[in-house]
Amino acid sequence: MTDRKTELAANLANVEQRITAACAAAGREREEVTLIVVTKTYPASDVRILSELGVRHVAENRDQDAAPKAAACADLPLKWHFVGQLQTNKVRSVVGYADFVQSVDRDRLVTALSKEAGRAGREVGCFIQVALDAGESARGERGGVAPGGIEELAGLVAGAPGLRLDGLMTVAPLTGEYAGREQAAFERLMDLSTDLRRAHPAATMVSAGMSADLEQAVAAGATHVRVGTAVLGVRPRLG
Numbered sequence: 001m002t003d004r005k006t007e008l009a010a011n012l013a014n015v016e017q018r019i020t021a022a023c024a025a026a027g028r029e030r031e032e033v034t035l036i037v038v039t040k041t042y043p044a045s046d047v048r049i050l051s052e053l054g055v056r057h058v059a060e061n062r063d064q065d066a067a068p069k070a071a072a073c074a075d076l077p078l079k080w081h082f083v084g085q086l087q088t089n090k091v092r093s094v095v096g097y098a099d100f101v102q103s104v105d106r107d108r109l110v111t112a113l114s115k116e117a118g119r120a121g122r123e124v125g126c127f128i129q130v131a132l133d134a135g136e137s138a139r140g141e142r143g144g145v146a147p148g149g150i151e152e153l154a155g156l157v158a159g160a161p162g163l164r165l166d167g168l169m170t171v172a173p174l175t176g177e178y179a180g181r182e183q184a185a186f187e188r189l190m191d192l193s194t195d196l197r198r199a200h201p202a203a204t205m206v207s208a209g210m211s212a213d214l215e216q217a218v219a220a221g222a223t224h225v226r227v228g229t230a231v232l233g234v235r236p237r238l239g
């Protein structure tokens with residue numbers, strides 16, 4: 001194995017062990033949690049190694065980096081998740097490779113995603129990004145719709161051709177009542193997911209937890225964790 005492959009294998013094993021332990025502590029099956037490796041800022045060669053090591057879900061947050069990377073890895077059996085704030089003028093490109101968009105947070109984005117999914121003949125799995133630090137009806141600083149806006153947006157996604165409503169996503173807030181209270185934040189997201197599933201029973205996915213707080217997310221009931229740093233290392237630049 002190359003040095004990089006040895007390093008990624010060790011990091012991956014460590015993350016795997018953390019998820020397994022967190023599942024055991026929560027009385028959950030390991031299979032209930034999907035690991036998504038966030039490969040932003042890292043090269044396509046790392047994505048290729050991760051695929052060889054058995055990773056099946058990767059995530060990116062900037063289209064200009066993700067599009068060439070996904071193209072370079074088109075031969076790999078990977079599902080691509082888009083997790084960054086998404087401008088409508090990037091939607092056509094993103095729909096070209098993303099199986100899931102986890103940052104759906106406004107009407108116009110739903111309209112654009114549906115239009116481009118139809119044009120591309122693809123179905124895009126959508127997570128509504130929830131901002132737990134926004135006011136009841138505002139939007140979060142880092143994207144996301146306030147809890148009060150979920151229901152309406154979910155209805156739009158559910159009715160949009162080419163889109164599938166898969167669930168909810170959040171990033172633990174740095175400000176507001178949930179700052180420093182990751183598990184409480186993720187439990188709130190689970191409650192919102194329970195509400196969502198009354199109207200949309202198939203929208204069962206809950207994406208929460210990153211390198212620093214994946215245990216809290218698994219404890220709260222997350223179905224997807226998004227892990228970057230703990231697998232790939234500290235990012236060379238902000239991303």
Ligand SMILES: *Cc1c(COP(=O)(O)O)cnc(C)c1O
Pocket residue numbers: 038040061083084171209210211212226227228229230239
């Ligand atoms: C970068 C990023 C992650 C991964 O964060 P790490 O702390 O590196 O694990 C997860 N989710 C989103 C939305 C991100 O942008």
